[in-house]
Amino acid sequence: MYTTELKDKNQKSAAVSLADEDPEKLAAFEARVAADDFIEPKDWMPEAYRKTLVRQISQHAHSEIVGMLPEGNWITRAPNLRRKAILLAKVQDEGGHGLYLYAAAETLGTSREEMIEALHSGKAKYSTIFNYPTLTWADIGAIGWLVDGAAIMNQVPLQRTSYGPYARAMVRICKEESFHQRQGYEIMCVLAAGTPEQKRMAQDALDRWWWPSLMMFGPPDDKSPNTAQSVRWRIKRETNDELRQRFVDVTVPQAEAIGLRVPDPALHWNEARGSYDFGDIDWEEFYAVVRGEGPVARERTQARVKAWEDGAWVREAAAAHASKRAMKMAAE
Amino acid sequence: MNANWPLWEVFVRAKNGLAHKHAGSVHAADARMAIEAARDVYTRRMEGVSLWVVPSSAIVASDPKETTDLFAPAEDKVYRHPTFYTIPGGVKNI
Numbered sequence: 001m002y003t004t005e006l007k008d009k010n011q012k013s014a015a016v017s018l019a020d021e022d023p024e025k026l027a028a029f030e031a032r033v034a035a036d037d038f039i040e041p042k043d044w045m046p047e048a049y050r051k052t053l054v055r056q057i058s059q060h061a062h063s064e065i066v067g068m069l070p071e072g073n074w075i076t077r078a079p080n081l082r083r084k085a086i087l088l089a090k091v092q093d094e095g096g097h098g099l100y101l102y103a104a105a106e107t108l109g110t111s112r113e114e115m116i117e118a119l120h121s122g123k124a125k126y127s128t129i130f131n132y133p134t135l136t137w138a139d140i141g142a143i144g145w146l147v148d149g150a151a152i153m154n155q156v157p158l159q160r161t162s163y164g165p166y167a168r169a170m171v172r173i174c175k176e177e178s179f180h181q182r183q184g185y186e187i188m189c190v191l192a193a194g195t196p197e198q199k200r201m202a203q204d205a206l207d208r209w210w211w212p213s214l215m216m217f218g219p220p221d222d223k224s225p226n227t228a229q230s231v232r233w234r235i236k237r238e239t240n241d242e243l244r245q246r247f248v249d250v251t252v253p254q255a256e257a258i259g260l261r262v263p264d265p266a267l268h269w270n271e272a273r274g275s276y277d278f279g280d281i282d283w284e285e286f287y288a289v290v291r292g293e294g295p296v297a298r299e300r301t302q303a304r305v306k307a308w309e310d311g312a313w314v315r316e317a318a319a320a321h322a323s324k325r326a327m328k329m330a331a332e
Numbered sequence: 333m334n335a336n337w338p339l340w341e342v343f344v345r346a347k348n349g350l351a352h353k354h355a356g357s358v359h360a361a362d363a364r365m366a367i368e369a370a371r372d373v374y375t376r377r378m379e380g381v382s383l384w385v386v387p388s389s390a391i392v393a394s395d396p397k398e399t400t401d402l403f404a405p406a407e408d409k410v411y412r413h414p415t416f417y418t419i420p421g422g423v424k425n426i
Contacts, residue, residue, distance in 0.1 A: 318361035
């Protein structure tokens, strides 16, 4: 899974705080990054770099964790044992991905508690894609194929992002992610080759998930003011529009191969560019979902808060057990 | 009760004969729980046969500011590498 880079309300512009940095240290830092050296936790870094990373990595982690919800919705209703085992494993992977990323963000001096609190209070963002509901089993296929497919497109370049712990987390995540995409596409293949009702279900899922998947890459480059700085610092290695285009180019033939139609009348192959031209994205919808107006945004946050509150006694019991044992050992 | 569990660094031995290698970190109330969390988080695909968990607070790291003092002196000691030495052509097994 992946998150688009979304701004917090209180975010200062990077340019302002850069003026406060020691110019010599800043120059040395920028030279290292430009030479593709990795930055490690104890190295000096500009405050704006640290803040951008904390925001991006924690949003990414939150997206993995919230991303467990739409799919978890179908674990008990998977059509057979094979699909159920696969879906369980996938959802467990997403939890793991969230944990790798939280750990990477913690190396920047922000605590797990702060991040979880920011998610629960609605201060922190997560990917807009998870605020859409999973209405049918075909949605599980569409999520694996499209949502994880878009995630892979985004995450592969992040394996070489300039912050070492983030890059290492991404290497692990990418290794696990390709299973996610393939299992989803396989679900779509089976449905598309099934009864007319099954094929309709697959087409309906593609119709509903196509545009939100394209939105996952974030606002267009000319509306993404942080992109230039993030590319310069090698936090991001490619722009939103470049990645989105690549996703369209690889995904359209996959839809055609199983007889599904991409829901975009403007879509056509542009011989001169060697790419697909595609229709305008409804950015109003995107920004509405970012503002928390997604169809199931409230449900998602409530489910996270409930899980956290319901687990409180477990956390307390584990801590009590640990301190009791420590006392016993000290007494021996 | 402070439910803010300490951080543990996780090291995984991929197979016997190899050293444990740093894989990442987990939060856990105690060592046993850290082992179990590390198992779930870092070895879901047979990545290892053995785990170490170490309280992160127990790790002492060198300071990046010392990097030059600590590691640069090795740069001018190229004679520590076998390729520094010239051997007559035709001489074998050395």
